[in-house]
Amino acid sequence: MTLELEVNGQKHTVDADPDMPLLWALRDLLGLTGTKYGCGQALCGACTIHVDGEAVRACVTPVRRAVGKAVTTIEGLSRDGSHPLQRAWVELGVPQCGYCQAGQIMSAAALLKKKPHPTDAEIDTSLAGNLCRCGTYVRIRAAVKKAASESP
Amino acid sequence: MSQVLLLRRSVLAGLGLGGFALAFDAGAAPAPGTPASKTGKAGPATKPGPADGLRPNLFVHVRPDGNVDIVCHRSEMGQGVRSTLPVLVADELGADPARVNVVQADGDKAYGDQNTDGSHSIRGQFESLRSVGAAARIMLVRAAATRWGVEPSSCTARDHRVRHEPSGRTLGFAELVAAAAKLPAPTGKSIVLRPRSELKYLGKDLPLRDGADIVSGRARFGADVTLPGMLTAVIARPPVVGGSVQRFDAAKALAVPGVQRVVELPAPKPPFEFQALGGVAVLAAHTWAALRGRAALDIVWSHGANASYDSFAYRETLRAAVRTKGTVTRNVGDVEAALGKAAKTIEAEYDTAHLAHAPMEPPCAVARIEEGLCEVWAPTQNPQAARTSVAKALGVDESKVAIHVTLLGGGFGRKSKPDYCVEAALLARAAKAPVRVQWTREDDIQHDYYHSCGVQKLSAGLDAEGKLVALRHRTAFPPIATIFGGSSIPAAGELQQGLQDLPLAVPNVRIESGDSPAYTRIGWLRSVHNIRHAFATQSFLCELAHARGIDPKAMLLESLGPPRKVSLAELGLGELKNYGQSLEEHPIDTARHHRVVERVTELSRWSSRAKDGRALGLAVHRSFLAYVAVVISVVRRPDGRLYADEAWIVADVGTVVNRERVHSQLEGAVLFGIGQAFYGNVTMKEGRTVQSNFRDYRLLRLGEAPRAVHVDVIPSEGPPAGVGEPGVPPVAPALANAIFALTGTRVRELPLCNVVRA
Numbered sequence: 001m002t003l004e005l006e007v008n009g010q011k012h013t014v015d016a017d018p019d020m021p022l023l024w025a026l027r028d029l030l031g032l033t034g035t036k037y038g039c040g041q042a043l044c045g046a047c048t049i050h051v052d053g054e055a056v057r058a059c060v061t062p063v064r065r066a067v068g069k070a071v072t073t074i075e076g077l078s079r080d081g082s083h084p085l086q087r088a089w090v091e092l093g094v095p096q097c098g099y100c101q102a103g104q105i106m107s108a109a110a111l112l113k114k115k116p117h118p119t120d121a122e123i124d125t126s127l128a129g130n131l132c133r134c135g136t137y138v139r140i141r142a143a144v145k146k147a148a149s150e151s152p
Numbered sequence: 153m154s155q156v157l158l159l160r161r162s163v164l165a166g167l168g169l170g171g172f173a174l175a176f177d178a179g180a181a182p183a184p185g186t187p188a189s190k191t192g193k194a195g196p197a198t199k200p201g202p203a204d205g206l207r208p209n210l211f212v213h214v215r216p217d218g219n220v221d222i223v224c225h226r227s228e229m230g231q232g233v234r235s236t237l238p239v240l241v242a243d244e245l246g247a248d249p250a251r252v253n254v255v256q257a258d259g260d261k262a263y264g265d266q267n268t269d270g271s272h273s274i275r276g277q278f279e280s281l282r283s284v285g286a287a288a289r290i291m292l293v294r295a296a297a298t299r300w301g302v303e304p305s306s307c308t309a310r311d312h313r314v315r316h317e318p319s320g321r322t323l324g325f326a327e328l329v330a331a332a333a334k335l336p337a338p339t340g341k342s343i344v345l346r347p348r349s350e351l352k353y354l355g356k357d358l359p360l361r362d363g364a365d366i367v368s369g370r371a372r373f374g375a376d377v378t379l380p381g382m383l384t385a386v387i388a389r390p391p392v393v394g395g396s397v398q399r400f401d402a403a404k405a406l407a408v409p410g411v412q413r414v415v416e417l418p419a420p421k422p423p424f425e426f427q428a429l430g431g432v433a434v435l436a437a438h439t440w441a442a443l444r445g446r447a448a449l450d451i452v453w454s455h456g457a458n459a460s461y462d463s464f465a466y467r468e469t470l471r472a473a474v475r476t477k478g479t480v481t482r483n484v485g486d487v488e489a490a491l492g493k494a495a496k497t498i499e500a501e502y503d504t505a506h507l508a509h510a511p512m513e514p515p516c517a518v519a520r521i522e523e524g525l526c527e528v529w530a531p532t533q534n535p536q537a538a539r540t541s542v543a544k545a546l547g548v549d550e551s552k553v554a555i556h557v558t559l560l561g562g563g564f565g566r567k568s569k570p571d572y573c574v575e576a577a578l579l580a581r582a583a584k585a586p587v588r589v590q591w592t593r594e595d596d597i598q599h600d601y602y603h604s605c606g607v608q609k610l611s612a613g614l615d616a617e618g619k620l621v622a623l624r625h626r627t628a629f630p631p632i633a634t635i636f637g638g639s640s641i642p643a644a645g646e647l648q649q650g651l652q653d654l655p656l657a658v659p660n661v662r663i664e665s666g667d668s669p670a671y672t673r674i675g676w677l678r679s680v681h682n683i684r685h686a687f688a689t690q691s692f693l694c695e696l697a698h699a700r701g702i703d704p705k706a707m708l709l710e711s712l713g714p715p716r717k718v719s720l721a722e723l724g725l726g727e728l729k730n731y732g733q734s735l736e737e738h739p740i741d742t743a744r745h746h747r748v749v750e751r752v753t754e755l756s757r758w759s760s761r762a763k764d765g766r767a768l769g770l771a772v773h774r775s776f777l778a779y780v781a782v783v784i785s786v787v788r789r790p791d792g793r794l795y796a797d798e799a800w801i802v803a804d805v806g807t808v809v810n811r812e813r814v815h816s817q818l819e820g821a822v823l824f825g826i827g828q829a830f831y832g833n834v835t836m837k838e839g840r841t842v843q844s845n846f847r848d849y850r851l852l853r854l855g856e857a858p859r860a861v862h863v864d865v866i867p868s869e870g871p872p873a874g875v876g877e878p879g880v881p882p883v884a885p886a887l888a889n890a891i892f893a894l895t896g897t898r899v900r901e902l903p904l905c906n907v908v909r910a
Contacts, residue, residue, distance in 0.1 A: 041847070074368065089366075093360055093813075096230030098366035098371055132854075
């Protein structure tokens with residue numbers, strides 16, 4: 001069926017099964033491939049996006065639930081990669097393979113929006129659902145704190 | 153024959169980059185984004201002319217505007233090869249890295265070795281890659297010297313300019329390209345490398361080439377490749393390796409909106425090598441339809457010869473194998489006599505599980521067949537093997553296959569095995585349309601080339617003073633060789649990963665391996681057999697220290713013996729593969745073991761190693777020619793779970809090219825190693841893998857990572873060693889030794905969480 005979506009501030013019309021996970025609608029129908037598939041069961045966080053500002057796992061969110069809401073993907077987090085988290089990620093050399101990092105950044109961005117100065121425990125809890133196989137967690141923590149330190 | 157080609161041949165041949173280059177009518181790699189179908193053939197192509205700039209070899213192209221294309225012929229999977237190799241070439245050339253465009257090479261033997269595993273991108277090509285940059289530099293310098301009428305030796309190239317030192321005159325590369333391209337090319341010994349002191353970027357922190365793309369979602373991984381008219385396929389593979397489709401009904405799958413075709417793939421015949429596993433593929437307009445279509449398939453399987461494989465029962469088979477005499481693969485002195493005479497004997501068995509690679513990006517590949525050419529876009533560590541395997545499966549010549557390498561969302565050895573590329577090619581042929589094969593996480597965990605499980609039995613004889621005088625080490629694990637049809641008794645190539653090559657100042661040593669048939673696909677995983685061997689040997693030495701009541705560090709250093717270069721005779725071996733490099737250049741040097749152990753114990757304050765509710769564990773291991781010592785601190789959380797809260801890793805990897813990526817690899821290895829040691833566990837029942845996703849194949853999570861990982865790299869101008877893998881092996885035993893120090897529980901199995909809560 002035809003669904004209206006608003007993604008990164010742009011309106012799209014997609015023809016999709018309303019139960020199709022938002023992940024596949026973004027990747028396969030809209031060509032927004034920055035959001036990654038990792039597990040399909042909300043176990044790894046690689047597909048983390050924002051729906052009305054909340055971090056959600058796109059792989060288990062039916063596309064119908066995004067109708068009438070504002071969807072933000074990594075491509076829309078900032079216009080030019082200048083979000084404090086994106087800058088901190090590059091400055092601290094966080095990524096190794098990079099595959100999980102869009103999801104990590106989107107989870108962290110949702111956290112910072114609510115808690116501009118999170119504690120270590122809050123960072124650990126908020127990013128607990130985002131797996132990284134390369135083992136970049138120590139730098140992820142440091143980058144979240146660095147980005148937070150730029151906030152007034 | 154053109155001079156360009158002559159130079160190219162002589163450079164490649166002289167550098168040992170593969171004799172195949174001699175037979176290859178080679179040119180430069182196609183411009184990025186140029187599909188091979190547009191260049192007329194697969195692989196490096198196009199004959200250059202002087203107007204096209206300077207192309208002294210396959211790797212370097214100085215464009216008329218002075219900007220430089222440098223080919224990265226190895227795969228990027230997080231180790232930083234795209235941020236490192238091209239800068240090394242540029243440094244030798246005298247180019248400004250900011251004016252370098254990195255061109256990712258297709259799979260082609262003309263580039264020499266492209267198999268990005270074994271931690272050898274730097275160590276195998278440190279000088280040869282500098283030579284390809286040097287050839288271009290020499291030509292630019294000659295062009296400038298001719299222009300000025302001066303001696304080339306009075307000129308230097310740096311920061312994208314050639315400078316006449318006595319007069320201070322300079323010319324930019326753009327002003328020299330056309331003249332340089334017409335010059336005779338340097339060959340053989342006339343390609344002289346710069347002294348190291350002139351390398352501006354060597355050992356520095358180099359910027360991440362793909363960092364900005366990664367954090368903004370622009371980086372292109374395998375599944376991000378999209379072609380017009382492309383279908384997406386998911387495949388129902390035989391649940392048991394060696395099984396096949398008995399019959400299937402596709403009606404319900406075909407009724408799913410978006411599903412376009414259902415295709416049966418042939419079952420492979422052993423040895424499985426890199427063949428596709430067979431099964432039934434559902435091809436659809438998009439991934440969701442393909443997934444729903446697969447779920448609707450009705451398939452009856454024949455399970456084949458491995459249907460009774462039970463990894464729990466199999467461990468009993470391995471235990472039995474190490475409890476009797478095996479095939480002797482290293483022997484010094486008379487172990488049996490020495491064990492018989494020993495004042496005290498100590499024995500222990502170590503049991504380690506199958507592991508899955510679980511890269512965050514599951515296997516995937518896109519294939520298109522057009523005008524007789526099969527192109528595959530894939531995250532592959534091994535594009536030449538992908539090319540060979542696809543050509544073999546399609547029954548065509550390799551020249552009709554092009555492998556385009558995307559970024560890899562993790563590799564760890566999984567993406568050295570191109571079975572998924574073969575699937576995509578077979579389906580593109582069947583569908584007569586471009587096809588993307590997407591593995592789900594369940595597919596990835598259940599159809600991996602598993603790290604082999606294993607059992608080891610170690611027996612030590614101590615003399616009256618407590619000194620270790622005899623060590624018998626028996627190992628049994630299904631070898632990797634079995635996927636290629638090789639023996640089920642582990643042999644030298646696989647034992648020389650931390651066992652046959654282990655330096656031991658012990659007069660009587662014997663290593664035996666037991667028959668270990670494989671009932672699933674076995675494959676190499678980051679640091680490979682070193683994981684198991686380091687776990688057993690480093691845990692056992694700590695056990696011996698405890699039995700003697702001495703400091704584990706003292707026991708470890710005593711077992712290594714005094715600083716020396718260990719000979720083959722001392723090891724009791726006729727030959728040593730030594731990770732493909734000579735013992736002259738890369739000896740087993742126990743002074744380097746000592747150095748990393750001393751440094752890591754100093755940094756971690758080993759002398760006060762058990763206080764305030766925390767305890768430290770230590771291990772050291774040489775692998776991939778690098779020496780790595782690790783100390784891990786373990787505490788018990790309020791909820792009773794054990795937590796590795798801090799870690800120190802000290803490495804001697806010889807010469808470092810990109811300091812920042814060496815540090816990040818070592819940090820990553822500690823976390824990879826901790827997660828795997830605590831949780832990594834694949835079990836099999838009735839031939840099927842029990843685990844299926846991250847719910848039951850557990851990886852380390854953020855809150856489980858240490859608060860700090862302290863990395864220290866020993867300054868060195870020695871030949872470069874491996875970096876990506878050697879950080880992993882000492883982690884598991886350091887962790888087990890710390891757990892023992894904290895709790896008194898000696899865990900002799902991996903994963904550790906089978907015994908302790910974590």
